[in-house]
């Protein structure tokens with residue numbers, strides 16, 4: 398079985414090499430997904446084929462910047478490491494396989510992925526984005542693309558009932574709209590957007606526009622946007638996919654040949670590429686993605702259910718809880734492998750939980766006092782690592798958002814965001830209880 402995965406993956410590799418030798422930036426790169434094998438099998442084997450020379454089971458880290466040619470123009474698999482590198486190729490093929498995509502492209506960060514996609518747009522292009530998009534993406538749209546590139550982004554509420562979403566899209570999409578950009582769940586209030594619905598309306602109203610979904614918060618274990626109609630899925634690999642808080646990296650996956658060629662060309666031209674070592678680490682992290690994400694989800698659900706019972710907590714936001722306004726959508730949008738068996742009740746839906754303390758939203762002191770008492774949770778930005786992280790968005794990740802906008806988004810001083818890690822659940826719950834004990838909530 399492993400041999401077949403290897404064969405399939407190395408076909409892709411040969412295609413990459415050919416494309417490369419033909420000088421078209423190996424637009425056909427990355428091989429194809431191997432849907433016949435299960436998710437975990439692909440996570441472990443695609444991109445990690447044993448080395449044909451040394452027989453090493455784990456690929457070596459190829460630090461060489463350049464590759465010997467057999468005569469002028471006699472390029473074998475690789476030429477120059479910015480254009481393509483064996484470790485980056487391996488990671489790209491593995492991630493593409495997990496997203497059900499043909500083409501994976503890795504970048505130096507999630508933000509470099511965004512920048513490279515935006516760089517493909519001609520001046521005068523229009524972008525429509527979900528309103529509470531990731532802060533760095535918002536900054537790029539509003540402070541870089543608009544001023545330097547004359548690419549203007551409109552922000553819109555893309556959640557809610559079908560009629561509302563349709564009406565919003567119809568009023569905001571124009572003939573110049575080249576990208577529709579969304580995140581689901583959003584950060585930090587974990588609202589959900591219906592990817593199928595947005596894809597359907599965009600295809601009907603603005604067929605020239607590509608739908609990009611930033612799926613960082615769920616990872617390919619819980620969500621596969623390409624299967625729901627998205628044209629491109631992007632990830633900050635820094636989060637769940639690498640999963641160990643020790644690599645900054647990003648990636649895009651697509652089935653669209655034209656987009657794949659464009660992005661492959663820009664990946665090489667702009668050169669915001671990850672190092673061989675980071676690619677190697679990220680591929681190592683990706684092998685345990687299924688195990689980690691199942692455990693993140695189970696623990697997040699346990700934390701959410703526990704906090705929902707706690708007298709110091711006013712509200713818990715977790716799409717896997719029936720109390721979440723988009724719980725039904727979570728059920729239909731979650732990848733089949735992670736879908737709950739029963740028809741009703743709570744289920745694991747990612748590792749992120751947000752909650753509101755029963756305190757004055759304008760007063761930051763109760764939340765600060767709570768965070769100070771924690772011993773297992775680390776107070777830090779970012780998410781998706783094996784260790785549990787906790788933060789106060791109003792003064793940390795979302796500190797640059799105006800008070801007025803924060804209020805509109807529901808990001809006030811009593812809202813806490815948790816990235817539930819893989820420590821013993823008893824220790825996590827005891828730590829939260831200890832933090833909440835005796836809080837002055839008034």
Ligand SMILES: *Cc1c(COP(=O)(O)O)cnc(C)c1O
Nearest residue numbers: 506507508531611613633635646
């Ligand atoms: C972290 C993050 C990014 C940016 O990724 P970097 O790797 O930090 O550049 C983009 N989108 C989301 C949803 C993120 O959480």
